[in-house]
Amino acid sequence: MATFEIVMPKLGESIIEATITKWLKQEGDNVAEDDAIVEIATDKVDSEIPSPVEGVLKKVLFREGDVVPVGTVIAHLEIEGEEVDDESVVETKEIIAPVVEDTGKVEESPAGETPSGDDYKSAGRFYSPLVKSIAKQENISLQELDAIKGSGKDGRVTKRDVLKYLDDRKAGKAVETKGAVKSVEAPKVTSSAGDELIEMDRMRRLIADHMVMSKQVSPHVTMFHEVDMNAVVNWRNKVKDEFLKREGEKLTFTPLFIEAAAKALKDFPLVNSSLDGYTIIKRKNINIGMATALPDGNLIVPVIKNADQKNILGLVKDVNDLANRARNNKLNPDEIQGGTFTVTNFGQFGNLTGAPIINQPQVAILGIGTIKKKPVVVETPQGDMIGIRPVMILSLAFDHRIVDGSLGGMFLQRVAKYLENFDADRTV
Numbered sequence: 001m002a003t004f005e006i007v008m009p010k011l012g013e014s015i016i017e018a019t020i021t022k023w024l025k026q027e028g029d030n031v032a033e034d035d036a037i038v039e040i041a042t043d044k045v046d047s048e049i050p051s052p053v054e055g056v057l058k059k060v061l062f063r064e065g066d067v068v069p070v071g072t073v074i075a076h077l078e079i080e081g082e083e084v085d086d087e088s089v090v091e092t093k094e095i096i097a098p099v100v101e102d103t104g105k106v107e108e109s110p111a112g113e114t115p116s117g118d119d120y121k122s123a124g125r126f127y128s129p130l131v132k133s134i135a136k137q138e139n140i141s142l143q144e145l146d147a148i149k150g151s152g153k154d155g156r157v158t159k160r161d162v163l164k165y166l167d168d169r170k171a172g173k174a175v176e177t178k179g180a181v182k183s184v185e186a187p188k189v190t191s192s193a194g195d196e197l198i199e200m201d202r203m204r205r206l207i208a209d210h211m212v213m214s215k216q217v218s219p220h221v222t223m224f225h226e227v228d229m230n231a232v233v234n235w236r237n238k239v240k241d242e243f244l245k246r247e248g249e250k251l252t253f254t255p256l257f258i259e260a261a262a263k264a265l266k267d268f269p270l271v272n273s274s275l276d277g278y279t280i281i282k283r284k285n286i287n288i289g290m291a292t293a294l295p296d297g298n299l300i301v302p303v304i305k306n307a308d309q310k311n312i313l314g315l316v317k318d319v320n321d322l323a324n325r326a327r328n329n330k331l332n333p334d335e336i337q338g339g340t341f342t343v344t345n346f347g348q349f350g351n352l353t354g355a356p357i358i359n360q361p362q363v364a365i366l367g368i369g370t371i372k373k374k375p376v377v378v379e380t381p382q383g384d385m386i387g388i389r390p391v392m393i394l395s396l397a398f399d400h401r402i403v404d405g406s407l408g409g410m411f412l413q414r415v416a417k418y419l420e421n422f423d424a425d426r427t428v
Contacts, residue, residue, distance in 0.1 A: 001078050001079070001080065002078070002079050002080070003058065003076050003077070003078060003079075004053050004055060004076070004077040004078075004079045005073045005075075005076060005077075006037060006049065006051065006073065006074055006075040006076070006077060007071060007072065007073055007074065008040070008049075008068050008069065008070050008071060008072050008073075008074050009049065009070070010070050010071075011042055011047065011070065011333045015042050015070065015333065016069060016070055016130055017042070017067050017068060017069045017070060017130060017159070018040040018041060018042045018067070018068060018070070019040060019041045019042070019065065019066070019067050019068075019159070019160065020038055020039075020040055020062050020063070020064055020065065020066050020068060020074070021039045021040060021041045021064060021065075022038065022039040022064055023037070023038050023039075023060060023064060024036050024037055024038055024039060024048070025037050025038070025057045026057065026060075027057055027058065027059065027060055028056065028057065029056070029057050030055075030056055031051045031054065031055055031056065031057055031077060032051070032054050033051060033052065033053055033054045034050045034051065034052075035050065035051050036048035036049065036050050036051075037049050037050065037051050037057070037075065038074070038075070040068075041202075042333070047333070049074075051077065053077060053079050054079065055077035055078050055079035055080070056077065056078045056079075057075060057076075057077060057078075058075075058076045058077060058078040059075060059076040060074075060075050061073060061074050061075055061076070062074050065160075067158040067159060067160065127145065127157060130159055131145075131157055131158070131159060131162055134159060134162045134163070135162060137361075138162075138166055140162070140165075140166075144165075145157070145162075148161055148162065148165050149161070201298075203298045204298055207298065207299060210360070211357050213360065214357050214358050214359070214360045215357060217360060218358050218360070218363070218399040218400075218401065219399065219400040219401060220355075220357070220358065220397050220398075220399070220400070221397070221398055221400045221403075221405065221408065222355040222356075222395055222396065222397045222398075223395065223396050223398075223405070223408050223409055223412055224353060224393055224394065224395050224396075225393070225394045225395075225396075225412045225413060225415075225416050226391060226392070226393055226394075226416075227391065227392045227393070227394055227416045227419050227420060228376070228389050228390075228391060228420050229371050229389075229390040229391065229392050229419060229420075230389050230390055231419075231420065231421070231422040231423075231424050232253070232256055232419055232422045233371065233390045234424060235422060235423075235424050235426060236251060236253065236256070238424075239251065239428060243316075243428060247313065247316070247317075249316050249317060249320055250320065251316060251428075252316075252319070252320075253368075253371070254290065254319050254323075254343075254345060255312060255315035255316045255318075255319045256312070256419070256422070257343055257345075257366075257368055257419075258288050258290065258304060258307055258315055258319065258343055259307075259312065259315055259418075260415050260418040260419050261288060261307075261341065261343055261366055261415055262286050262288060262307040262308040263308070263414075263418050264411055264414040264415045264418065265286050265288075265308065265340075265341060265411075266286065266308055267411075267414055268407060268410060268411045268414065269282055269283075270282060270402065270403065270407060271341065271363065271364050271398070271403060271407065271408075271411050272286055272340050272341055273340075273363050273402055274340075274361040274362060274363065275361070275363065275399065275401055275402055276361075280402060283340040285305065285306055285338075285340065286306065286307050286308040286340060286341070287303050287304065287305045287306065287307065287338050287339050287340045287341070288303065288304050288307040288339065288340070288341050288342070288343060289301040289302065289303045289304075289336075289339035289341070289342040289343070289359060290302060290303075290304065290319065290322070290323070290342070290343050290344075290345075291342060291343070291344035291345070291356075291359075292322075292323055292326045292327070293348075294326065294327060295327060300326050300331070300336060301336060301339060301342060301359060302322035302323070302325075302326050302331055302335050302336055303335060303336060303337065303338055303339040304318045304319070304322065305338065311428075312426075312428050313428055322335065339359065339362065340362060341362055341364060341365070341366070342356075342358075342359045342362060342365045342366070343365070343366045343368065344356050344365060344366070344367055344368065345367075345368040346367055346368060346369055346370070347368050347369045347370035347371060347392065348370075349370075350370050351369060351370060352369050352370060352372070352393055353367060353369035353393040353394075353395050354367050354369070354395060355367070355395060355397055356395070356397050357397065358397055358398070358399055363398060363399040363401075363402045363403055364396060364397065364398040364399065364403060364408070364411075365396070365397050365398075366394065366395070366396055366415065367394065367395035367396070367397070368392070368394065369392050369393040369394065369395070370392065371390045371391070371392045372390070372391060372392070373388055373389070373390050373391070374388070374389065374391050375387070375388060376388075376389045376391060394412060394415060394416060396408055396411065396412045396415075
């Protein structure tokens with residue numbers, strides 16, 4: 001018999017560790033190839049680790065709740081064959097198990113832009129880059145960090161310790177920020193006879209925390225702009241059937257909205273930014289996230305990378321593929337990371353418009369309302385006339401620390417102009 005080592009796989013460029021949440025197999029259990037062995041959670045996703053070989057789970061090396069660095073051996077499998085030496089250890093296969101958005105309190109920057117944690121270089125004990133990143137983004141002072149009791153090996157402070165500290169601080173203890181100290185206390189709520197108590201699942205808790213954090217971090221301003229969608233609607237109606245027949249893809253409005261947003265971001269690159277303290281990070285890449293509702297009512301935001309470099313066909317394929325795999329829990333971890341701007345479509349539910357919450361650490365989010373026919377004044381060479389036009393309301397929520405009203409207004413106006421001036425003779 002031989003021993004095969006199961007290794008914590010790489011889950012994304014910026015992810016350096018993961019938490020073991022549940023062992024799906026116990027010591028002594030038979031394991032078939034591709035059987036899920038353990039559930040893990042990171043800052044971004046929940047996933048399962050499948051076994052690349054068939055065997056018996058001989059030894060579990062970590063407990064549920066332990067935080068394990070990427071590349072660490074987490075279990076031993078007993079398999080048929082000769083003993084495996086150290087040089088022949090193989091990492092588990094790429095994770096393709098269900099992935100859900102983990103919109104926790106921290107959004108890591110893309111590779112090369114993660115906060116370095118230099119503010120904590122005088123710390124008296126070791127802190128991982130992830131812990132430093134969380135502490136820096138949540139304005140946790142070194143004194144506070146040093147006071148946190150660590151649950152990791154040798155008393156090391158883990159991500160879970162820091163997030164618990166933040167939860168405790170939010171629950172009513174003094175909250176220290178860069179400019180002031182304030183008290184935050186949630187209202188007391190009681191239930192009555194007949195009320196149904198539903199515990200939030202992990203994903204909904206993370207979404208809730210992320211939304212609260214965003215409103216606390218960014219002073220939100222929302223603007224609205226009415227758009228004449230006549231050119232876009234007529235063009236889509238003209239080409240959608242032939243497009244479906246030729247490409248096997250449905251042509252929805254979403255790729256057209258993303259294209260217009262990407263063009264406007266190139267025109268106004270400051271909207272494609274993030275804020276690190278008093279430093280503005282103007283992003284080189286335009287990576288647009290599209291908020292996608294899941295069947296269970298939760299939300300995930302897959303990201304179209306370099307959206308400005310894709311043509312309509314490329315955007316259609318990306319939008320349809322990411323949306324379908326999102327709803328079937330088949331996204332890969334990297335596909336929900338690195339977004340620089342987000343688009344959310346209220347209109348798919350018949351809503352006229354909405355005021356969305358910024359997806360941190362981005363500085364703006366575009367809301368799409370429903371397209372509705374209404375009587376409008378149409379300017380013609382013969383004079384103004386009343387006509388029936390498909391009209392939509394765009395909304396833009398932006399971080400007033402970076403984006404002022406003039407910039408936000410010009411950006412929103414530019415998106416509208418790209419849609420209103422859409423080329424009706426365009427081919428795909």
